[in-house]
Every structure is written in structure tokens, then in C-alpha cells.
Amino acid sequence: MAKAEFTDQLQKLRSGEISEIKVQxxxxxxxxxxxxxxxxxxxxxxxxxxxxxxxxxFEKAQSE
Incomplete structure (x- = not known):
């Protein structure tokens, strides 16, 4: 995966669209x-x- 793909994955992780990212x-x-x-x-x-x-x-804040 390239940097741009990981950037997209991190945004999805933050939004809750995905629950984890596995990095080889x-x-x-x-x-x-x-x-x-x-x-x-x-x-x-x-x-x-x-x-x-x-x-x-991604660690959600307690208020989220």
C-alpha cells in the first residue's frame, strides 16, 4: 500500500468506517x-x- 492509501485508511479508521489497519x-x-x-x-x-x-x-474519546 502506498502513503496515499494509508492516509485514506487512517481517515476511515478515525471515522469508524473500519475498525483496524493491519500493517505488514x-x-x-x-x-x-x-x-x-x-x-x-x-x-x-x-x-x-x-x-x-x-x-x-483508533481510540475514541469517552464523550464520543
Whole structure:
């Protein structure tokens, strides 16, 4: 996936359209570029999985 695709995925994650983003080790640098430009990145939580895969979810505020 390219940076633009990850940017779109991050927006969908924030809106609740999708519940998670799975990032393979080979895609991490493209994801990282999109992540660093994402205005709500402090609410994106990554959880490491087996094989170097990281699953990202979005932390909703308690009032949401």
C-alpha cells in the first residue's frame, strides 16, 4: 500500500468506517509517512503481532 492509501485508511479508521489497519513489515515505511502527517495520530494505537505485523486501532474519546 502506498502513503496515499494509508492516509485514506487512517481517515476511515478515525471515522469508524473500519475498525483496524493491519500493517505488514514491508509496508511500514509507507504507513509511517502517512501516520506522521495524520493530525490525530496520538489517538492511533498500534499493537504488535507475530511476524512483525502491527494492528492499529483508533481510540475514541469517552464523550464520543
Amino acid at each position: 513489515p514491508t509496508e511500514f515505511m509507507d504507513f509511517q509517512e502517512a501516520f506522521m502527517d495524520f493530525e490525530a495520530r496520538k489517538r492511533v494505537i498500534g499493537t504488535a503481532q507475530k511476524g512483525g505485523i502491527v494492528v492499529y486501532t
